[in-house]
Amino acid sequence: MLQAIQTTAALESEESGFAQELLTFTLGAEEYAIDILKVQEIRGYDAVTTIANAPSFIKGVINLRGTIVPIVDLRIKFSVGVAEYTPFTVVIILNIGGRVVGMVVDAVSDVISLKPEQIRPAPDFASSVDTAYIRGLGALGERMLIVVDIERLMLSSEMALVDEAAQ
Amino acid sequence: MAIDMSQFYQVFFEEAAEHLASMEALLLAINPAAPDPEEVNALFRAAHSIKGSSGTFGFQDMMEVTHILETMLDRVRKGEAPLTDDMVDASLVAGDVLKNLLGAHRGEDEADRAAAEAICHRLEALCRALDTPAEVVPPPAPTANPEPATAPAAEASFDLHFRISGEPAAASAGLASLVDELSSFGRVETVAAPREPGDECHLRIVTEASPETLAGVVDFVADAASLRVEPVAATAPPVEEEAYGFFTELQQVVDDAYGFFEPLPELAAVSEPYGLFSNVEVAVEPYGFFTDLPLPEPAPPLVLATPAEETAYGLFEPMASPPQSPPAAAEPAALQPPAPAAELAPAVVKKAPAKPAGAGDSGSIRVSVEKVDQMINLVGELVITQAMLTQAASNVDPVVFERLINGLAQLERNTRDLQESVMSIRMMPISVVFSRFPRVVRDLSQKLGKQVELKTIGETTEMDKSLVERITDPLTHLVRNSLDHGLETPERRRAAGKPETGTITLSAYHQSGNIVIEVGDDGAGLNRARILAKAKERGMAVSDAMSDQEVWQLIMEPGFSTAEQVTEVSGRGVGMDVVKKNISAMGGRIELESMTGVGTRITVRLPLTLAILDGMSVGVGPETYIIPLGYVMESMQPERGMMKSVSGVERLIQVRGEYLPVICLHEVFHIGGAITEWSKGIMVVLEADGQSAALFIDQLIGQHQVVIKSLEANYRRVPGIAGATIMGDGRVALILDVPVLVDMARRVLPAAA
Missing domain, CATH: 3.30.70.1110 (Histidine kinase CheA-like, P2 response regulator-binding domain)
Structure with a gap:
C-alpha cells in the first residue's frame, strides 16, 4: 500500500516536473542517489551475524530493535571502494515494500532534489551492475549522480535477498 | 435509525458464528428418533437468535433462511411434527448456507445465492409437508399434547x-x-x-x-x-x-x-x-x-x-x-x-441479539489476536532485555552488588512466569479443531456408504492458536483420507470378520514439549505392494528391500495416489505431499504406521508454540547457533577410537554400539576458524524424524529460552536454518533446522574434507 503510494508519488513528480528528493551516498569515488522515501533510517555498522552459504556481499543479519535485518555491502556488490568496516561505516536501512534491508555504503552525503529533466537516461555500458537498475544519471553541476532504482535492485534475484518463489 | 449499526457488526459476526457452530454440534448430536426436547429447544434458540440479530443488522438474506429454519424447528419443538433425518440434513445444509452468507457479509466469501434459495425452498417444502398430514389427522402432534x-x-x-x-x-x-x-x-x-x-x-x-x-x-x-x-x-x-x-x-x-x-x-x-x-x-x-x-x-x-x-x-x-x-x-x-x-x-x-449462553461465558473476555500478539512480542523483548541485564551483571562483584544480583534473579523468575502466562493466553484446546470432524465424517460416510464411528481423545489438549488455525486443513485431509482410503466398505469389513462400523480415532496429547495428534483408523492398512508398484510405475528409485517406514513415506511424494479410482473425495486437490509440507512449515513432523488388515495411524507432531523455543547455544568458530533442545539426545567429547571411517573418510561415530553419521557444522556452513580435530570438539547427538546423527561443533555455550524471529520476513529461507533469535548481548543467533541437517547427513554425505 505504502509502496504503491510512493510509486505513484514518484511517477507524479516525474510527470508533472516536480523535483524528487534523493539521498546521495558515496561508494569509493562514485556518487549514488536513491529515492529518499525508501530510506527508513541511517545507522552505524554493528556486529553482524553471518549467514551460512550466502553470497559475499550479504554480510549477515543484525538485530534492529527486535527485527532481523539482512545487511548488504553495496561496495562488494558494485565492486567499488574498499570493503572495510570502521566506526564511521554507515548503514542505510531501507524499507522496500515492508521488507527491511540494510546496505553498507562508504558515506552518506546529502539530500538533494532533482527535477526529472535533470535525470538523463543512462547509456548501456558494461558494468558490474545491470543498467536495468539504474534509473538515470543525475547532473548536478560538475557532479554526476548515479540514480539507482533501489527497490528493483534489492528485490532482484541477483541480490538473493528474496526467495525465488516469492518473486 | 440514528445509531450506526456497523460498529456492532463484528459482535454480530462472532455471535452468529458461535450460534451456527452450536447449532451444527446440536444437529450432529441429536437423535431424530427420540430428540431430547432440550436439544430441540437449544436448536430453535440458536436459529432464533441468528434470525433476530441478522434482522436487526439488516442482513436480509440470512434472516430469510433462518426464518424458515426457525419456523420448521419451532413446530418440532412444540411437538407438532416429528424430527426427521431429512430435517436434520436440511438444517445442516442451512447452517452451511448461513456460514457462507456470514462469510460474504464479512467480505471473506462469495455469497452463494443459489444455495440460499435452494435451501429456503427445501425447508419450505419440509414445512409444507408437515402441514399436510397434520390436517388429515385432526388430533395432531405425535406427542400426546393436551394443548x-x-x-x-x-x-x-x-x-x-x-x-x-x-x-x-x-x-x-x-x-x-x-x-x-x-x-x-x-x-x-x-x-x-x-x-x-x-x-x-x-x-x-x-x-x-x-x-x-x-x-x-x-x-x-x-x-x-x-x-x-x-x-x-x-x-x-x-x-x-x-x-x-x-x-x-x-x-x-x-x-x-x-x-x-x-x-x-x-x-x-x-x-x-x-x-x-x-x-x-x-x-x-x-x-x-x-x-x-x-x-x-x-x-x-x-x-x-x-x-x-x-x-x-x-x-x-x-x-x-x-x-x-x-x-x-x-x-x-x-x-x-x-x-x-x-x-x-x-x-x-429484538434490538440486540439474544444471548442464550449468558451464564457460561461470564469469566472470559474477547480480545483481538493482534493485541495478544503485540503483548507476546513485548514480553519477548522483555526477556531479551532481562537476559542482557543478567549478562551485564555477571561481571560485577557478587559481594558488593548482592542486592542487584538478587534483584536480577527475581526479575528472571518473574519474567519467565510472565512469559508463560502470556503464552498461555494464546493456547486453545484442540477441541476447536476436533469439533468439526463429526460433521466431516458424517457427510463423507454417507457419501461413501461406509459406517463410521468417530472417537476423539484428549480434546482438552491445548495448543497455540496459530497452530490450531493452520492444522485444521491438513488434519481434515488426513481424516478424509482415512475415511476414503483407509476404511473398507461394510461388506468388505464383514468379509474380513470386522464389525461393519469402522472407527476413526482422533487423539491429541502432549509429549516432551510437542503436541502429538494422531489420526487412526481400523481399516485395511496401507498396501505395501501396491505402493511399491505404483512407485516403480512412476519411475521412482525404490527397491523391495525398503523398510515399511520408507515405503509409507512414499505416499507423501507429490502426485502419489494409490487409490484404485479417483473419487470425489480423493480428488480434492490437497495431497499428502501438501499435508506434509504444511506440517513441516509449522515446524512439525508427520509419521505413518500401518499394518495390513489392522489399520493405519498417522502421527503429527507439532511444537507447542511457534514463538518460543528451548534451545541450546553452541559455538562454531566465531559463530553461535541455537539447537532446539527437543532434538538433542546427548552430547559428548568424542574419543579417537569412536570415530570410524568408511572409504577412507571418518564419517561415522560409534555411540553405544550404534553407528551414527557425523555432520560437521563448520563444513556444512563453511565457517572458518572452527575446530577440526575430533577430540577437541563436541559431538551432539541429534534425533529427528526417528533418525539420529551426530553434529560436530566447537563448544557448548548454554541453554536458553529463545524467542523465535523470522529470518524470512526480510530475508529468504536458508537451508539448514529454521529461524533466528536475539541473544542476551543483542546479537542475532541463527536457529538450526535439525531435521534438515540430519536428512542432509543421511542423504548426501558431504564431500571429504
Missing part, C-alpha cells in the same frame, strides 16, 4: 396493528413491501394505512401461518414495540405462542403486546425460550425469571394496562398472590422492574 394450541394451523384471520418508524415515504414503501411479503402467507387486506407518521397501520390477513410467523415478518418493517397480532375473534383459533414468548397460550384474545400472563395451569408444560413463566427446564435459561409454579391458581392475567409507548420497558406488577415456592426468584424480578426490564427490553424489541 389445543398445537392444533394444526387452519386458516385464521389476524389483525396486525403496528407503526412504521421513519419517514412517511420510506414507511409507505416499507408497508408496500410488507404487504407483498405477507401475501405469500395468505390474503392480505389493508384496513388502515398510515397517513401521518406515527399512525397505526392495520392489516388483516387470512392465513395458515402462525401469528408468530406474521409477527416475525412484520417485525422487520414495523416499530417492534408497537406491534400487535390479534386473531380476529370470529374465526380465531387458539392463539399460538407469541413470537416473543412473553405470553403463553391463552384462549382469549390477547390485547396487549406487553401483557405478561401467567400460564394457565394445564399449559405449564409448554417450554418457552424466553418465557417469563416457564417450566423447570427453562427456569435455568437466562430469561426465565419464574420457575415452575407449583400451585398455579388460574390467576387473573397480569395485564400491563398502560399503552405500548409507556410500556417499552414494561413494568409488570407483582402477582396478587405470589406463589409460595419460588418467591425469592419471582419477587425480585417482579418487584424491581428496572433491572429485569432492561434485560427484557432487548428480547422484547
Whole structure:
C-alpha cells in the first residue's frame, strides 16, 4: 500500500516536473542517489551475524530493535571502494515494500532534489551492475549522480535477498 | 435509525458464528428418533437468535433462511411434527448456507445465492409437508399434547396493528413491501394505512401461518414495540405462542403486546425460550425469571394496562398472590422492574441479539489476536532485555552488588512466569479443531456408504492458536483420507470378520514439549505392494528391500495416489505431499504406521508454540547457533577410537554400539576458524524424524529460552536454518533446522574434507 503510494508519488513528480528528493551516498569515488522515501533510517555498522552459504556481499543479519535485518555491502556488490568496516561505516536501512534491508555504503552525503529533466537516461555500458537498475544519471553541476532504482535492485534475484518463489 | 449499526457488526459476526457452530454440534448430536426436547429447544434458540440479530443488522438474506429454519424447528419443538433425518440434513445444509452468507457479509466469501434459495425452498417444502398430514389427522402432534394450541394451523384471520418508524415515504414503501411479503402467507387486506407518521397501520390477513410467523415478518418493517397480532375473534383459533414468548397460550384474545400472563395451569408444560413463566427446564435459561409454579391458581392475567409507548420497558406488577415456592426468584424480578426490564427490553424489541449462553461465558473476555500478539512480542523483548541485564551483571562483584544480583534473579523468575502466562493466553484446546470432524465424517460416510464411528481423545489438549488455525486443513485431509482410503466398505469389513462400523480415532496429547495428534483408523492398512508398484510405475528409485517406514513415506511424494479410482473425495486437490509440507512449515513432523488388515495411524507432531523455543547455544568458530533442545539426545567429547571411517573418510561415530553419521557444522556452513580435530570438539547427538546423527561443533555455550524471529520476513529461507533469535548481548543467533541437517547427513554425505 505504502509502496504503491510512493510509486505513484514518484511517477507524479516525474510527470508533472516536480523535483524528487534523493539521498546521495558515496561508494569509493562514485556518487549514488536513491529515492529518499525508501530510506527508513541511517545507522552505524554493528556486529553482524553471518549467514551460512550466502553470497559475499550479504554480510549477515543484525538485530534492529527486535527485527532481523539482512545487511548488504553495496561496495562488494558494485565492486567499488574498499570493503572495510570502521566506526564511521554507515548503514542505510531501507524499507522496500515492508521488507527491511540494510546496505553498507562508504558515506552518506546529502539530500538533494532533482527535477526529472535533470535525470538523463543512462547509456548501456558494461558494468558490474545491470543498467536495468539504474534509473538515470543525475547532473548536478560538475557532479554526476548515479540514480539507482533501489527497490528493483534489492528485490532482484541477483541480490538473493528474496526467495525465488516469492518473486 | 440514528445509531450506526456497523460498529456492532463484528459482535454480530462472532455471535452468529458461535450460534451456527452450536447449532451444527446440536444437529450432529441429536437423535431424530427420540430428540431430547432440550436439544430441540437449544436448536430453535440458536436459529432464533441468528434470525433476530441478522434482522436487526439488516442482513436480509440470512434472516430469510433462518426464518424458515426457525419456523420448521419451532413446530418440532412444540411437538407438532416429528424430527426427521431429512430435517436434520436440511438444517445442516442451512447452517452451511448461513456460514457462507456470514462469510460474504464479512467480505471473506462469495455469497452463494443459489444455495440460499435452494435451501429456503427445501425447508419450505419440509414445512409444507408437515402441514399436510397434520390436517388429515385432526388430533395432531405425535406427542400426546393436551394443548389445543398445537392444533394444526387452519386458516385464521389476524389483525396486525403496528407503526412504521421513519419517514412517511420510506414507511409507505416499507408497508408496500410488507404487504407483498405477507401475501405469500395468505390474503392480505389493508384496513388502515398510515397517513401521518406515527399512525397505526392495520392489516388483516387470512392465513395458515402462525401469528408468530406474521409477527416475525412484520417485525422487520414495523416499530417492534408497537406491534400487535390479534386473531380476529370470529374465526380465531387458539392463539399460538407469541413470537416473543412473553405470553403463553391463552384462549382469549390477547390485547396487549406487553401483557405478561401467567400460564394457565394445564399449559405449564409448554417450554418457552424466553418465557417469563416457564417450566423447570427453562427456569435455568437466562430469561426465565419464574420457575415452575407449583400451585398455579388460574390467576387473573397480569395485564400491563398502560399503552405500548409507556410500556417499552414494561413494568409488570407483582402477582396478587405470589406463589409460595419460588418467591425469592419471582419477587425480585417482579418487584424491581428496572433491572429485569432492561434485560427484557432487548428480547422484547429484538434490538440486540439474544444471548442464550449468558451464564457460561461470564469469566472470559474477547480480545483481538493482534493485541495478544503485540503483548507476546513485548514480553519477548522483555526477556531479551532481562537476559542482557543478567549478562551485564555477571561481571560485577557478587559481594558488593548482592542486592542487584538478587534483584536480577527475581526479575528472571518473574519474567519467565510472565512469559508463560502470556503464552498461555494464546493456547486453545484442540477441541476447536476436533469439533468439526463429526460433521466431516458424517457427510463423507454417507457419501461413501461406509459406517463410521468417530472417537476423539484428549480434546482438552491445548495448543497455540496459530497452530490450531493452520492444522485444521491438513488434519481434515488426513481424516478424509482415512475415511476414503483407509476404511473398507461394510461388506468388505464383514468379509474380513470386522464389525461393519469402522472407527476413526482422533487423539491429541502432549509429549516432551510437542503436541502429538494422531489420526487412526481400523481399516485395511496401507498396501505395501501396491505402493511399491505404483512407485516403480512412476519411475521412482525404490527397491523391495525398503523398510515399511520408507515405503509409507512414499505416499507423501507429490502426485502419489494409490487409490484404485479417483473419487470425489480423493480428488480434492490437497495431497499428502501438501499435508506434509504444511506440517513441516509449522515446524512439525508427520509419521505413518500401518499394518495390513489392522489399520493405519498417522502421527503429527507439532511444537507447542511457534514463538518460543528451548534451545541450546553452541559455538562454531566465531559463530553461535541455537539447537532446539527437543532434538538433542546427548552430547559428548568424542574419543579417537569412536570415530570410524568408511572409504577412507571418518564419517561415522560409534555411540553405544550404534553407528551414527557425523555432520560437521563448520563444513556444512563453511565457517572458518572452527575446530577440526575430533577430540577437541563436541559431538551432539541429534534425533529427528526417528533418525539420529551426530553434529560436530566447537563448544557448548548454554541453554536458553529463545524467542523465535523470522529470518524470512526480510530475508529468504536458508537451508539448514529454521529461524533466528536475539541473544542476551543483542546479537542475532541463527536457529538450526535439525531435521534438515540430519536428512542432509543421511542423504548426501558431504564431500571429504
